[in-house]
Amino acid sequence: SVILNTSSRFSPPQGVKLSYGTAGFRADASLLQSTVYRVGILAALRSLKTKSVIGVMITASHNQVSDNGVKIADPSGGMLSQHWEPFADALANATSPHQLVKLINEFVEKENIPFDGIRPAEVLLGRDTRPSGDDLLEAARQGVTSIIGAVALDMGILTTPQLHWMVRARNKGLKASEQDYFEQLSSSFRYLLDLIPSERSKLGGANEKLVVDGANGVGGVKLKALEKLLSGLVIEVRNSSEDGGVLNDGVGADYVQKEKVVPHGFGSKDAGIRCASLDGDADRLVYFSVQPESNGTIDLVDGDKILSLFSLFIREQLSILNEKEDIKNLHQARLGVVQTAYANGASTGYLKQLGLEVELTPTGVKYLHEKAAEFDIGIYFEANGHGTVLFSEYFTGWLEARSNELSSGSKGSEAEKAALRLLAVSKLINQAVGDALSGLLLVEVILQHMEWSIHRWNDLYHDLPSRQLKVKVADRTAVVTANAETVVVSPPGLQEAINEETAKYPHGRSFVRPSGTEDVVRVYAEASTQETADSLANSVAKLVD
Numbered sequence: 001s002v003i004l005n006t007s008s009r010f011s012p013p014q015g016v017k018l019s020y021g022t023a024g025f026r027a028d029a030s031l032l033q034s035t036v037y038r039v040g041i042l043a044a045l046r047s048l049k050t051k052s053v054i055g056v057m058i059t060a061s062h063n064q065v066s067d068n069g070v071k072i073a074d075p076s077g078g079m080l081s082q083h084w085e086p087f088a089d090a091l092a093n094a095t096s097p098h099q100l101v102k103l104i105n106e107f108v109e110k111e112n113i114p115f116d117g118i119r120p121a122e123v124l125l126g127r128d129t130r131p132s133g134d135d136l137l138e139a140a141r142q143g144v145t146s147i148i149g150a151v152a153l154d155m156g157i158l159t160t161p162q163l164h165w166m167v168r169a170r171n172k173g174l175k176a177s178e179q180d181y182f183e184q185l186s187s188s189f190r191y192l193l194d195l196i197p198s199e200r201s202k203l204g205g206a207n208e209k210l211v212v213d214g215a216n217g218v219g220g221v222k223l224k225a226l227e228k229l230l231s232g233l234v235i236e237v238r239n240s241s242e243d244g245g246v247l248n249d250g251v252g253a254d255y256v257q258k259e260k261v262v263p264h265g266f267g268s269k270d271a272g273i274r275c276a277s278l279d280g281d282a283d284r285l286v287y288f289s290v291q292p293e294s295n296g297t298i299d300l301v302d303g304d305k306i307l308s309l310f311s312l313f314i315r316e317q318l319s320i321l322n323e324k325e326d327i328k329n330l331h332q333a334r335l336g337v338v339q340t341a342y343a344n345g346a347s348t349g350y351l352k353q354l355g356l357e358v359e360l361t362p363t364g365v366k367y368l369h370e371k372a373a374e375f376d377i378g379i380y381f382e383a384n385g386h387g388t389v390l391f392s393e394y395f396t397g398w399l400e401a402r403s404n405e406l407s408s409g410s411k412g413s414e415a416e417k418a419a420l421r422l423l424a425v426s427k428l429i430n431q432a433v434g435d436a437l438s439g440l441l442l443v444e445v446i447l448q449h450m451e452w453s454i455h456r457w458n459d460l461y462h463d464l465p466s467r468q469l470k471v472k473v474a475d476r477t478a479v480v481t482a483n484a485e486t487v488v489v490s491p492p493g494l495q496e497a498i499n500e501e502t503a504k505y506p507h508g509r510s511f512v513r514p515s516g517t518e519d520v521v522r523v524y525a526e527a528s529t530q531e532t533a534d535s536l537a538n539s540v541a542k543l544v545d
């Protein structure tokens with residue numbers, strides 16, 4: 001069985017109950033040594049069980065700099081299987097080394113985890129720029145190596161999606177270094193630029209420079225490295241971690257999306273320019289433009305609009321493919337889009353009006369990702385800017401076969417170009433998890449393809465005014481929801497009361513749900529004006545309180 005010689009060095013904090021939520025474990029960094037050590041153990045066990053490389057990422061994303069967190073990347077590069085989450089909770093909360101070893105041995109037996117030494121556990125470790133990251137990474141390393149024979153590889157400071165991408169690539173037997181990541185993104189970006197129809201001027205509104213807010217985190221640094229390999233796009237990065245600002249403090253995608261104001265370092269001088277904002281670990285992306293003569297107010301182009309842009313472009317390529325008869329063995333690809341209840345109602349209306357299949361899931365990337373994977377091409381986004389595009393293996397196989405035929409001499413019809421574009425998108429966009437850097441490159445190349453400015457893009461539809469509030473309650477688990485969190489089933493009577501409020505407002509929509517990352521109940525409301533959206537949110541918040 002298992003030997004844990006170092007476990008006594010890390011005792012869990014007293015009186016804190018941790019739970020592996022939508023974003024793994026998150027807390028004040030000072031509380032996390034023991035949890036991260038135990039997640040290291042869990043990752044090694046997961047690697048043995050799946051006979052694959054597993055990832056451990058140390059980050060608290062958009063949270064304040066004093067927080068940190070840890071989450072596991074599964075063999076596919078996606079989130080840890082939900083089936084193991086209760087074990088993660090049990091490990092994190094075990095109170096003594098003795099109890100810890102007992103739990104592990106029971107779990108090893110129950111899950112039939114092989115300790116035959118044939119394939120040792122292998123875990124890739126990454127962290128964001130938080131100062132607490134170094135010590136926590138060491139705790140994770142000790143956790144991994146407390147399992148006999150297990151190997152921990154420190155990949156250093158990375159964005160969350162880079163680590164997930166590396167895990168996925170390793171398990172597919174592909175090259176998986178950071179340089180490989182940059183090369184794949186930049187070459188598929190170049191390829192998509194080259195496939196822009198030549199009659200288009202390439203001098204459209206999207207060709208001026210892009211200014212990016214790096215949230216004072218890791219994303220800005222990596223974007224600068226990536227930009228060195230790019231041609232056809234000029235990027236200015238502000239708020240990069242080496243600029244000295246505080247991580248996520250008045251900067252970053254979460255701030256910009258929630259507050260709808262410019263991040264630090266941006267102002268009226270930037271009016272009209274195409275701007276983007278990453279979050280602290282660069283898995284979220286939003287765009288914005290500063291309103292002229294404003295006091296820092298912006299036009300926000302959020303995850304819903306990124307989803308809409310990707311959907312339009314991909315749908316266009318699919319319809320070119322479907323139209324042309326010269327395509328052999330044509331596969332009618334199923335395209336689906338996935339949103340949560342936080343998606344602006346106007347975006348859902350727009351997507352449905354395009355004739356797209358729109359699915360709703362509960363909040364949390366694991367749910368959206370799972371749903372999107374049911375399609376040949378599944379596009380998912382949370383309004384906050386986390387999302388990606390998934391291609392089924394069947395469909396990428398089909399596209400690859402087409403592209404091989406093409407390189408063996410045929411002329412390059414419109415349909416073949418459409419197939420090549422889709423194949424390039426599948427390489428540019430991170431198939432493991434939402435990735436602000438790869439998402440940004442896809443947005444940029446689509447804008448150039450369409451010859452669209454950010455304003456033209458933003459005009460696809462007009463967001464309904466909305467308001468989000470948080471309510472601190474004694475026990476947030478008392479609120480239980482159903483139907484992708486759109487209705488409350490408990491406490492009894494609450495949904496009826498929400499319905500009654502909502503009915504008073506034209507275009508009113510409202511829902512409440514317990515947060516998976518904070519000790520609050522979240523309230524969302526939408527209505528035809530900002531005043532009425534605010535008022536609906538406030539009345540519903542009172543019902544929850």
Ligand code: NG1
Binds near residue numbers: 023
């Ligand atoms: P919670 O705290 O469960 O609402 C938040 C975000 C999610 C997701 C997770 C993980 C909102 C309303 N919720 O979850 O979309 O990003 O954090 O980071 O933005």
Ligand code: ZN
Binds near residue numbers: 061279280282283284
């Ligand atoms: Zn993040």
